[in-house]
Amino acid sequence: MLDEEAVRQALEQYGDMVRRICFMHLKKEEDVEDVFQNVFFKYAKSTGSFQSSQHVKAWIIRVSINECNSLLRGWFHRKVDLKEDLSMYGMEEKTEYPEVLQAVLSLPRNLKSVIYLYYYEGYKIVEIANILNRKENTIHTWMRRGKKQLKKMLGDDSFEDTDAGFR
């Protein structure tokens, strides 16, 4: 088990990122708190045999997404239509592009994870495939599908890209 100082450091370094992943997937503050604590508890329980800080980061991302997914698999979360309302985060006036954020948040879970990791965290497709433990082709498919859905919601001008340009 890792010592308190190591956990404190991880909280400082990756806390915001875990909170963002929770924001992407969860709608209720109490769920966010549960997932946030579980992620860092699992980190504290880990052997700490990480090869680099990049390895720690990728591990924390994977655990965070898995934790969100397992919580959302519960009966309550599958049956109850939770609000997609940014105002509950007190963000609606601060965001420059609330409609964009809403569109990304409304994507199915796997698609928004890929969009987030690629566009926000800057991971390459092959790295995302490793983090999510999926084949590269699957990630390509999700990325393509996510972008198509975003374009449908936001209009064709929202992207200026070519499919051939994946890193």
Add this chain to the structure above:
Amino acid sequence: MIVLKIPMQDLDKIKASDDLKSKTLQTITNKKKKRNPFPLFVPSAIVICLIVIVSYNPFTSPQPVPEISMIQPYSYISIDINPSLELQLDQGDNVISIITYNEEAKTLLKEINVNGMNAKDAISRIVEDRNTENYIVNGYLQISVYSEDEQHSKDLEALINESLSGTLDASQYGCSNSSKSNYEAASSHHMSFGKYQVMDMVIDLDSTYTIEELQKYSMMELKNLYESISGQNLPEEHNSNSGKHNGRNNHHD
């Protein structure tokens, strides 16, 4: 090179509050302090269980291995999107055979092989295929499950729903259970039971439509037709009430 115009920088504003961090640290410290009063109990119990399981393992004595052709399907999954096909599964939910109902399905299965795959993986493989993608973006995926073992059928439906919810928007697909009579009625028309179920619902609302006529519709067209006649969305659960339209031969005037 991708030039991204979608601004994700709004996410910079999402921060973990100091309160959340300190609460987390506190919780972890408290959990660490709780020690297991029986540190050897759990591993010992596991070892004992393993010994018991191994000594009764049926695989340690020779068992007759059934021929593939002898395995009877235990459950069935129909997939319509417009490739229309049926996966037949063994009791372990592995695909043992596939029936194609149209040319699109035959083309799709030339590209991918899902035989022997677990049902969940097989559906993911089909849904994630590049050929299927256009159908999904512009169409509607209907999946239906049937097994004589009702509980198994429900479990399978839940598994598929869970898997699809991660990849598709709820408006892009529907997954439901089917009855034995619906399954048999669809088989007699040589069509997938998922599509048949929706056709049955359309005919219930407007008996001037015929099975033969609706057979030419894509899943999306059928869904739209149902919604325009009924004035409501295609329900997620639409168990057919006993395939009463088996052999129906109405004509649309």
